[in-house]
Amino acid sequence: MITSFRQKELLEFWESSKPLPQKTIIAEQVLDILDAIDAAGSPRDPAFIGFRFDEWTEDNKIRYGVTVSDHWLISYGWSDGHAVDVDLERID
Numbered sequence: 001m002i003t004s005f006r007q008k009e010l011l012e013f014w015e016s017s018k019p020l021p022q023k024t025i026i027a028e029q030v031l032d033i034l035d036a037i038d039a040a041g042s043p044r045d046p047a048f049i050g051f052r053f054d055e056w057t058e059d060n061k062i063r064y065g066v067t068v069s070d071h072w073l074i075s076y077g078w079s080d081g082h083a084v085d086v087d088l089e090r091i092d
Contacts, residue, residue: 001038001081001082001083002014002034002037002038002076002082002083002084002086003079003082003083003084004084004085004086005085005086005087006085006086006087007087007088009021010086010087010088013027013030013031014031014034017031020088026068026069029068029069030068030072030074030088033046033051033066033068033074034074034086036049036051036066037066037074037076037083037086038083040083041081042078043055043062043064043076043078043083044064046064046066051066051067052066052067053065053066053067054067054073061077062077062078063075063076063077064076064077064078065089067091068088070091071090071091071092072088072089072090072091073088073089073090073091074086074087074088074089075087075089
């Protein structure tokens with residue numbers, strides 16, 4: 001279950017489909033990935049659904065990421081069985 005977001009706009013998009021300020025991404029893919037993260041029982045579950053998945057260390061904590069497109073990634077942390085600090089990040 002997702003318990004927190006880094007971006008207010010991403011939370012509003014997920015809860016009410018309010019448009020994201022980033023016009024270059026595909027909204028349906030973002031929703032699919034957020035739903036998969038929300039349903040995940042472990043931080044690596046989205047890796048097995050066919051998404052491009054990665055993990056790295058940031059500030060001594062593990063972050064996970066699912067690629068939306070060549071330029072966008074949804075990243076998240078994991079704490080007490082829940083996704084935390086979910087973020088939509090631009091990648092180059």
